[in-house]
Amino acid sequence: MSRWIQNGDNVDITKERKNATFNTERMSAWIHGGDEVLKRRREILDYVKSNPDFKDPIPVEFLSREERVSNGTRKIVKMTDNTDQIDGADFFGEGMYFQSLVMGRDLHPLSLHYIMFLPTLQGQTDDEQLDEWLPKAIARSIVGTYAQTELGHGTNLSKLETTATYDPSTQEFVLHSPTITAAKWWPGGLGKSSNHAIVVAQLYTKGQCKGPHPFIVQLRDLETHKPMKGVRLGDIGPKLGINGSDNGFLLFDKYRIPRKAMLMRYSKVQPDGTYIAPAHSKLGYGTMVFVRSIMIKDQATQLGAAATIATRYSAVRRQGEPVVGNGEIQILDYQTQQYRVFPQLARAFAFLFAAYEIRDLYLRLTEELTHGNTELLPEIHALSSGLKSVVSWDTAQGIEQCRLSCGGHGYSQASAFPEIYGYAVGGCTYEGENLVMLLQVARYLVKAAEETRKGTSNLAEICGYISKTGRRTSSLTSIANYTTDQIIEDLEHVARKQVFHAYDKLKKAQQHVKPEDAWNQSSVELAKASRWHVRLYLVKTFLKKVDKAPEDLKKVMIHVARLYAFDIISSSSGNFLEEGYMRPDQITEIKEGVYECLAKIRPVAVSLVDSWDYDDLELKSVLGKRDGNVYEALLQWAQNSQLNKSDVIPTFEKYLGPMMKDARSKL
Numbered sequence: 001m002s003r004w005i006q007n008g009d010n011v012d013i014t015k016e017r018k019n020a021t022f023n024t025e026r027m028s029a030w031i032h033g034g035d036e037v038l039k040r041r042r043e044i045l046d047y048v049k050s051n052p053d054f055k056d057p058i059p060v061e062f063l064s065r066e067e068r069v070s071n072g073t074r075k076i077v078k079m080t081d082n083t084d085q086i087d088g089a090d091f092f093g094e095g096m097y098f099q100s101l102v103m104g105r106d107l108h109p110l111s112l113h114y115i116m117f118l119p120t121l122q123g124q125t126d127d128e129q130l131d132e133w134l135p136k137a138i139a140r141s142i143v144g145t146y147a148q149t150e151l152g153h154g155t156n157l158s159k160l161e162t163t164a165t166y167d168p169s170t171q172e173f174v175l176h177s178p179t180i181t182a183a184k185w186w187p188g189g190l191g192k193s194s195n196h197a198i199v200v201a202q203l204y205t206k207g208q209c210k211g212p213h214p215f216i217v218q219l220r221d222l223e224t225h226k227p228m229k230g231v232r233l234g235d236i237g238p239k240l241g242i243n244g245s246d247n248g249f250l251l252f253d254k255y256r257i258p259r260k261a262m263l264m265r266y267s268k269v270q271p272d273g274t275y276i277a278p279a280h281s282k283l284g285y286g287t288m289v290f291v292r293s294i295m296i297k298d299q300a301t302q303l304g305a306a307a308t309i310a311t312r313y314s315a316v317r318r319q320g321e322p323v324v325g326n327g328e329i330q331i332l333d334y335q336t337q338q339y340r341v342f343p344q345l346a347r348a349f350a351f352l353f354a355a356y357e358i359r360d361l362y363l364r365l366t367e368e369l370t371h372g373n374t375e376l377l378p379e380i381h382a383l384s385s386g387l388k389s390v391v392s393w394d395t396a397q398g399i400e401q402c403r404l405s406c407g408g409h410g411y412s413q414a415s416a417f418p419e420i421y422g423y424a425v426g427g428c429t430y431e432g433e434n435l436v437m438l439l440q441v442a443r444y445l446v447k448a449a450e451e452t453r454k455g456t457s458n459l460a461e462i463c464g465y466i467s468k469t470g471r472r473t474s475s476l477t478s479i480a481n482y483t484t485d486q487i488i489e490d491l492e493h494v495a496r497k498q499v500f501h502a503y504d505k506l507k508k509a510q511q512h513v514k515p516e517d518a519w520n521q522s523s524v525e526l527a528k529a530s531r532w533h534v535r536l537y538l539v540k541t542f543l544k545k546v547d548k549a550p551e552d553l554k555k556v557m558i559h560v561a562r563l564y565a566f567d568i569i570s571s572s573s574g575n576f577l578e579e580g581y582m583r584p585d586q587i588t589e590i591k592e593g594v595y596e597c598l599a600k601i602r603p604v605a606v607s608l609v610d611s612w613d614y615d616d617l618e619l620k621s622v623l624g625k626r627d628g629n630v631y632e633a634l635l636q637w638a639q640n641s642q643l644n645k646s647d648v649i650p651t652f653e654k655y656l657g658p659m660m661k662d663a664r665s666k667l
């Protein structure tokens, strides 16, 4: 047994846990939404652990692509055979947790079936279509994906090339891919697994193009699973991450589908070809809004996992001997290490709490839409797009910081960082490339600025700060007395200033050049305005959540929330110093605030990450193991390498052996 192990666990990590100033169970319950939620998480975990069907033969890092797809398919079928173990209506909570425990971060051939195919059927079909398709999809007698992006067009939906031309003589649509760039490209599970898809195509009726619309399309024969005649499809090959998913390509050759294959909850084509427009032109984009909103929790979970791994490893890793003779110290004691890791932990919390807010808002939207009210759409589109962009970017950067903080072992797949990064960073691109989505937020902010300038503003609460008359200088006196209201006031100032800076730049440019050029020339500043708008929202949400926490938890979490805010301010100090809003000494105070927060978090860091309630099964990281016995586990993990199957590998006999033998003979 290693000298670092006592009673099974690493001694350092045990000591860290003894430092906790709060009850980790109470903290976990608060983080995850209450005792009942925590209890359910434990039940789901026990169920998954006790079921041999969910076990991987070896860590997935050692599997080939084909083995990954096969293993993932096996597990997701078993998992969805057992959805009675969870509350199926709670996709955001129990659904995502269950799938994370069983499937890990590789995704799988049913990902898109659950994330987009089913939600599109629920959101976009008329009653008759819902009755026809939903039971089949829920029962999994058909498996579907969401095929929108094409080789030539992803962001700009208005230029998708796949056509769906209505033929009233047969009451059918003819699906066609007129060019190579019209090939659908990327949809998850499309390559080899799905037999149906929601295909987004340009609708033509009575000779007119009505823009992109969703159709439900059978792609493969239900018995043989061979592609239907007129359908060509396959896998697009290995990717940076999610290699358990067969993302695919798809081309149509004048493929006929019935009129009722067009999803007709909002837009309709009547038998004679007459088109009926939806109440709001973007209602057909609803599934994207749904996914953007669930992505926030998913990203928070990935960043929380990375921070957990880095924190636990930093507690057991000893390196450097500041006082010679006293032994090497835990790397978690270095301020630089804390500065690298703790802000990632703070971000993960901020994102998780924002995820709860966007979930609630999305549920409100769904309710409103059932009454035909589309008023909330622009707000939720702007918020989900903005959060998706800022959160996925910060998550990717944060995971990388956590990886770097673990030194060489962070580079090994044993750490799980490559898997976490490869999985999470996709979120910067899918569901709308981040910069494009920030520019969507900017359109919303420009309108708010315009209203304010006209003096007619009646802004939604979320952008109410834009029309406020703020202070000319920050009221910060000392970090100890820097209140939540003051922090928010200072962030509001910078966000508002950036919104008007971008707005004025745009308006000025509009006087000289065409509107589209003016937009383009202002777009960097517009995107910056969007980022500040979202950061402000994240800070407010986090501080508000902590404000309402029970006293024993608040005492700890307030340092985490303040670290999140101070880190944002100090790393963008230029924005706060502009026009003397803050003085350099105030920035120095905030930097000191960062260091104070790091010092406050240090003693409870391991307990804080424990409170996220990741089981080893979910973390899938040798470095992040709860018991802290990383060295033994690393040695054991390496035994899975295919190269270790024999002491001498064939390549040696073929190349290195003869080379050295030859060289020896010449000496």
Ligand SMILES: CCCCCCCC/C=C\CCCCCCCCCCCCCC(=O)SCCNC(=O)CCNC(=O)[C@H](O)C(C)(C)COP(=O)(O)OP(=O)(O)OC[C@H]1O[C@@H](n2cnc3c(N)ncnc32)[C@H](O)[C@@H]1OP(=O)(O)O
Pocket: 083, 087, 088, 089, 091, 095, 096, 099, 111, 114, 115, 146, 148, 149, 154, 155, 156, 157, 158, 188, 282, 283, 285, 286, 288, 289, 291, 294, 295, 298, 377, 378, 381, 429, 430, 431, 432, 433, 436, 440, 443, 444
């Ligand atoms: C029983 C339980 C079982 C459990 C099983 C569980 C399994 C669970 C499995 C996994 C769970 C894990 C969850 C993790 C999730 C992560 C995994 C994800 C996997 C990957 C999925 C990826 C899928 C995709 O990527 S699909 C493709 C997405 N594509 C895009 O997003 C394209 C982006 N482009 C656009 O959205 C648009 O083109 C646009 C918005 C950029 C522009 O659109 P346009 O051209 O039509 O716009 P206009 O310029 O004409 O008009 C702009 C105008 O419209 C407003 N607007 C735009 N969009 C919307 C909207 N959605 N709503 C409201 N308004 C909108 C915009 O604001 C403008 O308004 P103005 O008033 O300013 O004019």
Ligand SMILES: Cc1cc2nc3c(=O)[nH]c(=O)nc-3n(C[C@H](O)[C@H](O)[C@H](O)COP(=O)(O)OP(=O)(O)OC[C@H]3O[C@@H](n4cnc5c(N)ncnc54)[C@H](O)[C@@H]3O)c2cc1C
Pocket: 112, 146, 147, 148, 149, 152, 153, 154, 155, 156, 185, 186, 187, 188, 242, 247, 426, 429, 430, 431, 432, 433, 434, 435, 436, 439
């Ligand atoms: C892992 C993964 C899974 C995916 N799954 C699916 C799926 O299941 N179904 C599906 O349909 N699609 C899927 N996609 C596709 C994804 O939705 C698109 O890649 C995404 O919408 C971006 O489109 P694009 O690739 O065409 O990028 P582009 O739009 O070509 O973007 C390239 C660059 O151009 C910039 N740019 C583009 N337009 C503008 C603009 N108007 N203003 C300023 N800059 C601009 C972008 O910011 C970016 O830097 C997936 C993608 C990935 C990576």
